Amino acid sequence: MKTTIDTMPEISTRKYADQKRKGIPVYLYFRVSTQMQDFDRQVKIVQDYLDNELGNGYTVIGEFTDKLSGQDANRPAYREMWSNLKANQAKVVLCSSMDRFGRNLAELLKAVDAAKKHDIELRFIKDRLIINNEESFTQTLIMQLLGAVAEFESNIAS
Numbered sequence: 265m266k267t268t269i270d271t272m273p274e275i276s277t278r279k280y281a282d283q284k285r286k287g288i289p290v291y292l293y294f295r296v297s298t299q300m301q302d303f304d305r306q307v308k309i310v311q312d313y314l315d316n317e318l319g320n321g322y323t324v325i326g327e328f329t330d331k332l333s334g335q336d337a338n339r340p341a342y343r344e345m346w347s348n349l350k351a352n353q354a355k356v357v358l359c360s361s362m363d364r365f366g367r368n369l370a371e372l373l374k375a376v377d378a379a380k381k382h383d384i385e386l387r388f389i390k391d392r393l394i395i396n397n398e399e400s401f402t403q404t405l406i407m408q409l410l411g412a413v414a415e416f417e418s419n420i421a422s
Contacts, residue, residue: 287321289354291345294329295364303329306360313358313389325354334367335418337374342366346375349384361390362410367418369411376407 292310294303314324326348328341337343348354357379359365365388366372376395379386386395391410395403 287323288356289325290318290322290356290358291349291354292324292327293342293345293357293359293365294327295334295339295342295359296331297333299331301331306364309360309389310358318358322356333418334363334365334414336368337366337371346378350378350382352382355383356385356387358387358389360388362388362393362407363414363417366411367414369408369415372407372411372414 294306294310296303296306326345328345330339330341332339345357349357362372365386366375376386378384379395380397383397387393388395388410391406393403393406393410395407
């Protein structure tokens with residue numbers, strides 16, 4: 265499954281092909297704000313994480329990309345990804361950083377609540393942040409701070 269608003273570099277999932285449908289299913293999410301931007305940096309961060317840190321117990325089953333502002337959740341690939349997640353198609357979402365996932369604290373908190381409700385793990389690689397059902401006050405604080413900063417940056421740029 266691959267939803268793409270614009271062409272993007274391919275991410276090599278060949279390394280994981282032999283584990284097809286074995287292990288924990290993973291979605292990748294990429295977002296840039298404008299049609300002029302590309303996904304190259306995000307792809308490199310995620311690919312390095314897949315190659316060096318994630319481990320063999322995971323299988324990438326889908327990639328979703330949006331070329332839209334992260335100020336709201338009304339993004340086609342983002343909505344499709346959540347629809348599939350709620351249907352239990354993947355258990356982990358990898359994103360290069362929280363500000364690529366979204367730039368609206370209220371929407372980020374809704375996403376975290378939905379993830380916990382459906383037992384989905386959100387991993388924000390650059391932020392070294394994993395959101396899951398394990399209760400962590402530190403994790404919650406860091407997520408809220410990063411979300412507030414992302415929203416602030418977006419408002420300044422607008």
